[in-house]
Amino acid sequence: xxxxxxxxxxxxxxxxxxxxxxxxxxxxxxxxxxxxxxxxxxxxxxxxxxxxxxxxxxxxxxxxxxxxxxxxxxxxxxxxxxxxxxxxxxxxxxxxxxxxxxxxxxxxxxxxxxxxxxxxxxxxxxxxxxxxxxxxxxxxxxxxxxxxxxxxxxxxxxxxxxxxxxxxxxxxxxxxxxxxxxxxxxxxxxxxxxxxxxxxxxxxxxxxxxxxxxxxxxxxxxxxxxxxxxxxxxxxxxxxxxxxxxxxxxxxxxxxxxxxxxxxxxxxxxxxxxxxxxxxxxxxxxxxxxxxxxxxxxxxxxxxxxxxxxxxxxxxxxxxxxxxxxxxxxxxxxxxxxxxxxxxxxxxxxxxxxxxxxxxxxxxxxxxxxxxxxxxxxxxxxxxxxxxxxxxxxxxxxxxxxxxxxxxxxxxxxxxxxxxxxxxxxxxxxxxxxxxxxxxxxxxxxxxxxxxxxxxxxxxxxxxxxxxxxxxxxxxxxxxxxxxxxxxxxxxxxxxxxxxxxxxxxxxxxxxxxxxxxxxxxxxxxxxxxxxxxxxxxxxxxxxxxxxxxxxxxx
Numbered sequence: 001x002x003x004x005x006x007x008x009x010x011x012x013x014x015x016x017x018x019x020x021x022x023x024x025x026x027x028x029x030x031x032x033x034x035x036x037x038x039x040x041x042x043x044x045x046x047x048x049x050x051x052x053x054x055x056x057x058x059x060x061x062x063x064x065x066x067x068x069x070x071x072x073x074x075x076x077x078x079x080x081x082x083x084x085x086x087x088x089x090x091x092x093x094x095x096x097x098x099x100x101x102x103x104x105x106x107x108x109x110x111x112x113x114x115x116x117x118x119x120x121x122x123x124x125x126x127x128x129x130x131x132x133x134x135x136x137x138x139x140x141x142x143x144x145x146x147x148x149x150x151x152x153x154x155x156x157x158x159x160x161x162x163x164x165x166x167x168x169x170x171x172x173x174x175x176x177x178x179x180x181x182x183x184x185x186x187x188x189x190x191x192x193x194x195x196x197x198x199x200x201x202x203x204x205x206x207x208x209x210x211x212x213x214x215x216x217x218x219x220x221x222x223x224x225x226x227x228x229x230x231x232x233x234x235x236x237x238x239x240x241x242x243x244x245x246x247x248x249x250x251x252x253x254x255x256x257x258x259x260x261x262x263x264x265x266x267x268x269x270x271x272x273x274x275x276x277x278x279x280x281x282x283x284x285x286x287x288x289x290x291x292x293x294x295x296x297x298x299x300x301x302x303x304x305x306x307x308x309x310x311x312x313x314x315x316x317x318x319x320x321x322x323x324x325x326x327x328x329x330x331x332x333x334x335x336x337x338x339x340x341x342x343x344x345x346x347x348x349x350x351x352x353x354x355x356x357x358x359x360x361x362x363x364x365x366x367x368x369x370x371x372x373x374x375x376x377x378x379x380x381x382x383x384x385x386x387x388x389x390x391x392x393x394x395x396x397x398x399x400x401x402x403x404x405x406x407x408x409x410x411x412x413x414x415x416x417x418x419x420x421x422x423x424x425x426x427x428x429x430x431x432x433x434x435x436x437x438x439x440x441x442x443x444x445x446x447x448x449x450x451x452x453x454x455x456x457x458x459x460x461x462x463x464x465x466x467x468x469x470x471x472x473x474x475x476x477x478x479x480x481x482x483x484x485x486x487x488x489x490x491x492x493x494x495x496x497x498x499x500x501x502x503x504x505x506x507x508x509x510x511x512x513x514x515x516x517x518x519x520x521x522x523x524x525x526x527x528x529x530x531x532x533x534x535x536x537x538x539x540x541x542x543x544x545x546x547x548x549x550x551x552x553x554x555x
Contacts, residue, residue: 025535027550029519031510031526034502034546037448038100041088043409043417044070044077048085048100049503049545055103056495060110067107068118071416072143072186073136075112075178078105079483080169081413082296090451090501096464099486099494106491112181118189122149127430130155130208132199133218135163136412137403139186140419141216141426146189148427153212154191157198161187163220164404165412167245168267170274171479202376205399213433214398214426217375217386218419221368221404227262227316230364236327240271240365247274256360257281260329262316263365264293265410269303271365276306277476283309283357285316287347288336298467302482305472311357315347319362329357342408343367370405391425392418400426449502453546458507465494504547510539 038048047066054063067074081101089097110116127150131138134156142152160166161183165174187193199205209215224239226232232239238253240263246253257280261272264286275282284303286293290312293300304310311331318330333353337346369384380387380395385406392400402418404410428440468484475482486494510519510526518532519539526548540548 020531025533025553027535027537027552028530029510029528029533029535029537029539030549030551031504031519031528032502032547032549033504033525034446034449034549036499036501036503037088037090037450038085038098038501040448041084042070043081043084043411043413044420045417046070046085049498049500051107052098052100052103052495052498053500053503053505055107055491056498058492060107061114061116063107064111064116067104070420071413072118072140073108073182073412073416074104075108076136076165076174076182077413077416078102078108078485079174079178079481080165082411090449090454090499091497093451094456094459095461098497099465099467102465102467102486103491103494106486108182109178109485112178118143118147118185121146121189124151125149125427125430126434127151127213127427128153129214129216129426130212131216131218132205132208133163133220133403134158134161134193134195135218135220135403135415136165137220137415137419137422138163138216138218139183140416141218141402141423142191142419143186143189144420144423145426146186146191148423150427150430152191154193155197155199155208156193156195157200159196161193161195163218167248168241168270169412170244170248170270170277172273172277172475172482173270175481200374202374205375209396209399213430214400216419216422216426217394217399217401217405218403218415219370219374219405221370221410223369223371224364225367225369227364227366229316230319230362234321236321236361238361238363240267240363241368243271243363243365244274247271247278252278255280255363256326258326258359259283259361259363260285260327260357260359261363261365262286263367264288264295264312265365265367266295266299267367268365269295269299271363272308273299273303273306275363276303276308277479282307283311283359285314285331285357286310286312287315287334287345289313292336292338298483302469302472306475307472311355314353314355316362317354326358326360327362329359329362331355331357367410368404372405391429392422393425393429398429449546453540453543453549454499454501455509455542455544458509458544459497459499462493462497464497465490500545502546505545507544509542509544510548513538513542 036049051063051066083101085100086097091098129145129152131154142154145152259275259280260283262285272282272284314331314333317332320328333350335348339345386401388401388406392402394401400422402422403415470482516532518529520527537550
């Protein structure tokens with residue numbers, strides 16, 4: 001047998017561990033957890049990469065638990081969210097953005113089908129909070145406060161909870177059994193619910209504030225905006241909110257065969273599409289061009305499939321009542337110029353562009369404002385909204401507010417996010433009051449992971465899961481959901497498309513490809529051995545999730 005080769009005389013240790021090449025570097029590799037762009041765009045600050053990773057591993061219960069840290073309505077949001085996360089998705093710059101909304105719906109529907117419930121409230125904490133308004137923002141605040149152990153009393157003027165989700169959004173977009181299931185889970189946490197209790201006077205709000213440790217106002221925006229050149233005393237004119245409320249309650253208003261709906265947002269589309277399901281012939285008049293309309297693009301497409309005639313980039317000028325012949329509505333084309341702030345805009349009329357629409361009634365759905373007069377004196381306002389600071393506190397001590405009454409971001413998930421934010425601010429204030437030891441969580445200021453940080457070699461291009469729709473003819477014959485959910489295999493395939501931006505998937509690429517064996521796997525992830533890392537950046541280039549980064553070292 002051959003004798004072992006002798007150790008070279010220059011190699012005195014028998015190991016390369018003594019050769020600390022880390023002294024050569026100018027920058028150091030670091031294992032990181034960083035926010036993905038979808039997280040940055042999410043109205044509820046959801047941990048999207050984390051819950052999708054759990055769904056990819058088929059642990060849907062854990063995925064649902066991560067989802068509901070921030071949003072107790074995954075099934076609802078998965079149906080109606082305007083999904084800015086998908087616009088921000090890094091995958092959109094590679095092939096197609098991930099279908100995050102449909103994945104959220106899938107996980108939320110799993111929770112309903114399996115009867116999952118939220119964990120019991122934490123140990124009771126000192127403090128009783130009153131919430132006025134049982135819509136998405138009020139319910140979100142109630143959920144978060146109960147999770148933290150506070151007593152919560154919720155006051156709602158309507159017979160049932162849900163607010164806009166129940167009385168504004170039609171069942172073909174949000175099935176009522178889904179709505180009921182996700183609300184019931186919150187109530188089951190021990191929220192004291194008082195439906196049919198309208199609080200609409202300064203005395204009523206003052207009394208609640210005196211009887212509780214904090215008050216959260218989530219009254220929404222219920223005062224309809226109106227067109228100045230339209231006579232709302234006429235029987236053939238109807239506000240969109242009233243039309244939707246009656247249609248959703250199964251008591252539609254008698255308005256004739258032909259309807260003209262005015263507006264370009266989701267509420268206007270809801271009114272128009274609900275009217276089609278009631279047998280009306282429907283025209284939709286929007287100030288904005290189709291691409292500018294606030295309604296989601298898929299809503300507009302589905303409305304056109306259902307036989308609604310769209311007149312975009314146009315406004316109403318004159319209405320003539322022809323009696324039994326119906327109305328003749330003169331309109332003109334305009335150039336719509338959006339302002340810097342949502343809700344602000346200007347229109348430039350286009351000469352010689354007049355045209356007429358024949359109809360029997362007009363439904364206007366051009367937005368709503370909060371009614372701040374019911375609050376009485378002492379509440380500061382800002383541009384028609386209730387004024388709040390960065391903590392969502394109003395000018396009245398101990399009174400917070402959120403949702404549509406404080407913001408023009410008129411989306412359900414925006415309201416949910418504000419409810420979450422307010423709950424944590426209220427908890428901080430009460431803890432500080434009672435113990436003086438509260439610590440405000442540090443605001444996240446980490447840079448978002450961009451596409452350039454992802455090694456796309458490990459992500460083959462793959463088509464996005466397509467949204468399945470109920471056939472247009474079948475939609476109008478029954479009140480069924482138009483957008484259908486993903487099947488299991490579709491959901492799993494879509495979850496595989498996620499880059500998991502900034503959230504490590506423990507693939508060991510950084511260990512395997514490091515030429516200096518300077519990356520070591522540890523229980524919580526990976527550590528870089530500073531004695532040996534030369535700062536070559538190979539681990540960063542081979543990371544499929546952007547979870548390795550180079551940091552400059554100054555010596």
